[in-house]
Amino acid sequence: MNELLSTEIYAGRTLGDFISFDFLAALVGDLLAAVVVLFLGFIIAGWVSRRIRAVAERHKRLDQTLFDFLSNIARYVVIGLSVLIVMSTFGIQTTSLVAVIGAAGLAIGLALQGTLSNVAAGVMLIFFRPIKLGDFVTINGESGTVKSINLNFTELASVGNVQIIIPNSEVWGNTITNFSAYPTRQAEWTFGVGYNADLHLVEKVILDTLMSDPRFLADPAPTVKVTELGASSVDFLARAWVKREDFFGYSKDMNRDVKIALDAAGVEIPFPNRTVHIIKDD
Incomplete structure (x- = not known):
């Protein structure tokens, strides 16, 4: 039943007219049409939502979060259009309704500025990733x-x-x-040795230890250099590259392995020393 016919049927009716056969037939027809439109709307909305999600599932390089968001937007848009069609079937002026909803949305937006700022930021996070x-x-x-x-x-x-x-x-x-944006990461350590140590030997021991681990990446090349002559030690800065997923394990393991290797090579790892002078009064 189109909008014009529905408007003519419902407008200007008295209570007695509501029990007429023509009116009841038109009402039942409109109700059935509304049910069918809503039923089809929900089916189409679900189908569109699943199709959008399936795109991300088929292409693993696409961001699942973005397509989940788009699928939900598409679903609500289809349902909203279905509701507008049903309202038009019963002769309701949707233009006025949209204006009322817009005014109500403005009032709600002013009352929920903090929440809406989170929503706006969420949209930016989902789209720019x-x-x-x-x-x-x-x-x-x-x-x-x-x-x-x-x-x-x-x-x-x-x-x-x-x-x-x-x-x-x-x-x-x-x-x-x-920390997960790039496929590789650079691990970094500082190792201190005694002033009487053979610096060339220390550099070789540290470098060999770093390179002996299977998680080590040869490109870019590792570096082991003296960076500071400290109060009680000569400090070496060591850097090596590993895959992102190996970073934490490799970084921690090298602290242990380098210590063991330096001990085996007879290299002293000094403790901080402090000299205390005691002055006695006569």
């Missing part, structure tokens, strides 16, 4: 693995598997340190 699911990051002083990014907040899991919730406005408006 400075972080992705599974990245290890530091945001606003909090470190952890990104577990979810939605329109209101970002969820991290700390190294100890503790949930951290950060409002999106604080994520987008702060410095983000993403």
Whole structure:
């Protein structure tokens, strides 16, 4: 039943007219049409949403978070259009309704400025993707693995598997340190040896130890250089490259392995020394 016919049927009716056969037939027809439109709308909305998600599932290089967001937007748009069609079927002026909804949205927006700032930041995070699911990051002083990014907040899991919730406005408006952005990372150590040590031997021992681990990457080349003549030690700065996923394990293991290698080579690793002079009064 089109909008014109529906308007003519419902307008100017008295209570007695509501029980007429023609009116009841038109009402039932409109109700059935509304049910069919809503039913088809929900089916189409679900189908469109699944198709969009499937694109990200087929192409692993695409960001799943972005396509989840787009699929939800598409679903609600289709459902909203279905509701507007149903309202038009019953002769409701959708133009006026949209104006009322817009005014109400403005009032709600002014009342929920903080929440909407999080939503706006969430949209920016999803579209520009400075972080992705599974990245290890530091945001606003909090470190952890990104577990979810939605329109209101970002969820991290700390190294100890503790949930951290950060409002999106604080994520987008702060410095983000993403340790997972690049496939390789440079590990760095400082090793101190005694002043009587053979510096060429120390350099060779450290370098050989770094290179002997299978996680070591030969390109870029590692470096082992004297960087400081300290108060009680000669300090060597060592740097080597590894794959991102090997960084933490390799960094920690080399502290142990270099110490063992220096001990085996007879190289002294000194303790800080302090000389205390005691002056006695006569």
